[in-house]
Amino acid sequence: MARPNRKSFAFLQFPDSESLSSFLLRAQETESVKKKYKFKQANESQQLRGKTIEEHLQARACEITEEPEELGLIRDKITPLWALSYEEQLGQKYVTVQNEYMKFLKEINIRMKKAGTIAPLWMQTPPKVLDVKPSPNIESYRNKTEFSIGYYDNEEIKVGFTNGKMAAGTLRIESPRTCTNIPEQAKDFADRLEELVKKSQLPAFDSKTNSGIWKQAVFRNSSRSLETMATIYINPTSEQEKIETLLQELFPLYTTVILITLPNTIKILNGPGFITETVLNKKYQVSPMSFFQVNTLGCEVLYKEVVDLVCGDLLLDICCGTGSIGISCSEKVKKIIGIELIAEAVADAKINAELNNIEAEYLVGRAEDLIKEVTKPIQGGNIFAVVDPPRNGLHKTILQCLRTTKGLDHVVYVSCNPVSLFQNLADLCCPENNKVRGPAFVPISIQPVDMFPQTPHIENVVYLKRSTII
Ligand SMILES: C[S@@+](CC[C@H](N)C(=O)[O-])C[C@H]1O[C@@H](n2cnc3c(N)ncnc32)[C@H](O)[C@@H]1O
Structure with a gap:
């Protein structure tokens, strides 16, 4: 994909017509929920301006010849005010x-x-x-934590937060351990899921090549009902059954475990498929796709x-x-x-x-x-x-x-x-x-x-x- 600076359009390139059709189908499915997309065939001069995926990645690799910017700490990114008094x-x-x-x-x-x-x-x-x-409460207050699944320094599989920049070649996933707004239970979930992802021997998502299976996870917890909801997002794969079997290890630990195959196939693997929360003495059911104040x-x-x-x-x-x-x-x-x-x-x-x-x-x-x-x-x-x-x-x-x-x-x-x-x-x-x-x-x-x-x-x-x- 090439997106000209500050423009609201992008050039997409597909290796074959099959990939193009499956992309258009997926785009259509997501369209009604968030945005409307318009697609048209690029003309010849536009095609000349577009780069192949390989050229695009190569160009990016060249851009990385400069000394990479020093990578900030993840807690500075997630909780930038941590060093100030409340x-x-x-x-x-x-x-x-x-x-x-x-x-x-x-x-x-x-x-x-x-x-x-x-x-x-x-x-x-x-x-x-x-x-x-x-x-x-000024620490551990989040009842919802969104984790990325990917790599740390290109090799080690991690479940945590994204740090660094793609263009600088420093993009990586880091552990949430130092972030004080995240409850221990959510951090423990990230560690457990990381172990499962490693155990599966299936690839985590790699944003450089836009490939891989394990993509992201969301952990929700209620300090009132003590219920927990683990939602794991994967790309479509023939290994889905293997993943579902592995995720059974989470069943005894969390109230509900849900697997979402992107873009939007939701499968409740265990539990009721929602979490309950109490606010100002009123009870609420919250499903994985619903917004709730964090x-x-x-x-x-x-x-x-x-x-x-x-x-x-x-x-x-x-x-x-x-x-x-x-x-x-x-x-x-x-x-x-x-x-x-x-x-x-x-x-x-x-x-x-x-x-x-x-x-x-x-x-x-x-x-x-x-x-x-x-x-x-x-x-x-x-x-x-x-x-x-x-x-x-x-x-x-x-x-x-x-x-x-x-x-x-x-x-x-x-x-x-x-x-x-x-x-x-x-x-x-x-x-x-x-x-x-x-x-x-x-x-x-x-x-x-x-x-x-x-x-x-x-x-x-x-x-x-x-x-x-x-
Ligand atoms: C900040 S949340 C507030 C939700 C709710 N009031 C609460 O306190 O939990 C914003 C909500 O707006 C919804 N939303 C986003 N765009 C919308 C639109 N164009 N029309 C209606 N709802 C929209 C989102 O799905 C989300 O649930």
């Missing part, structure tokens, strides 16, 4: 949020000037970013912030995952409608609503495609939308819909990325113009919550109220 970490995160907030206020000013409107009252005394709420105790702090803000007739839980935010708020609202992209997560959400005796409706699909259908029949007021999108933030269609839906006067924006958060808030809070319709929202509170100690990541809960009801 207070210093929180201080650093506060500054990150504050900086993005300042950019947002500046952007609102620019848009007001462009629209020729006068500054709304809230701009005279904008809310302050509140102090970061700390995580109750720090359970930190998640309680985060959700409590949301629950304290919500109080209405209808709650739209946008990007709802396993339904956990809506379900946490269930005592404060009459009705919940959740929208989520991943079908397995929606299946979990439906079960979770039942488990907690809550009536809720869940829709599978992209929120940007479903939001109009959901908001169109809405009548009356007192509607809350809680949005909790992935790192890249909300789609423009959703932002537009939030602004134009009558009766939807409260938005609680939960975000793991301050950059996309404040960019989206600019669209929700700027004055109306010919691109952005509907009365603006006003930021009422900005509450950072630390869910990821030892790392620079920070969650935020921002409460917005419609300007017309203030």
Whole structure:
């Protein structure tokens, strides 16, 4: 594969038409879940520009003639703030949020000037970013750890985290032992799986040649239910039976063991095929493909912030995952409608609503495609939308819909990325113009919550109220 710098396309080269057809089939299968791909035959001049796989690898080998960059420690990569005290970490995160907030206020000013409107009252005394709420646990807090399976220095098979760079020739897998955010149980799982992979004598994935069988693994554990879930990902192979037999050694150790043959064939080898977790006294079933907040105790702090803000007739839980935010708020609202992209997560959400005796409706699909259908029949007021999108933030269609839906006067924006958060808030809070319709929202509170100690990541809960009801 050759991907020109900063371009949203790539040239793919296949050794034969059989490989091409099987690739197109696999691409089609993954398409509906994440992205839509377009494929076309490269023309002659493009073909001339493309390199063969061998030439590509050779060129890369030549690039490695320079002294390789010194490889950093894996704990610096996974937990870059480990050397700071927890207070210093929180201080650093506060500054990150504050900086993005300042950019947002500046952007609102620019848009007001462009629209020729006068500054709304809230701009005279904008809310302050509140102090970061700390995580109750600052080490071993992750309830989900994703491991790569590959090689250390080209030879030794490892299950751990990727370190180094492909282009510098330093890419390798390292043990997670020094990373303080990972629980011992997950580290032990990595060691055990490593032994099994070695014992199998089947190749681990090699990113240089894009070949090999054992690819990755995900370990989930609940400190509340004490349940564990080991999910192992492999490339398609005629040795699947041998792998399944080997993985039986894990059965007595973990509640559930799952084998996923890429791209998406899921086989539950042992146990129920999910893990159960408790957050704010509500029970949740979490399947291997479903999102769940990775720090359970930190998640309680985060959700409590949301629950304290919500109080209405209808709650739209946008990007709802396993339904956990809506379900946490269930005592404060009459009705919940959740929208989520991943079908397995929606299946979990439906079960979770039942488990907690809550009536809720869940829709599978992209929120940007479903939001109009959901908001169109809405009548009356007192509607809350809680949005909790992935790192890249909300789609423009959703932002537009939030602004134009009558009766939807409260938005609680939960975000793991301050950059996309404040960019989206600019669209929700700027004055109306010919691109952005509907009365603006006003930021009422900005509450950072630390869910990821030892790392620079920070969650935020921002409460917005419609300007017309203030
Ligand atoms: C940060 S997670 C939040 C999940 C849930 N609110 C929670 O607290 O566990 C974001 C969720 O958005 C879902 N998602 C991603 N893109 C989406 C889209 N375009 N439409 C709907 N859901 C989406 C993901 O599958 C994931 O479950």
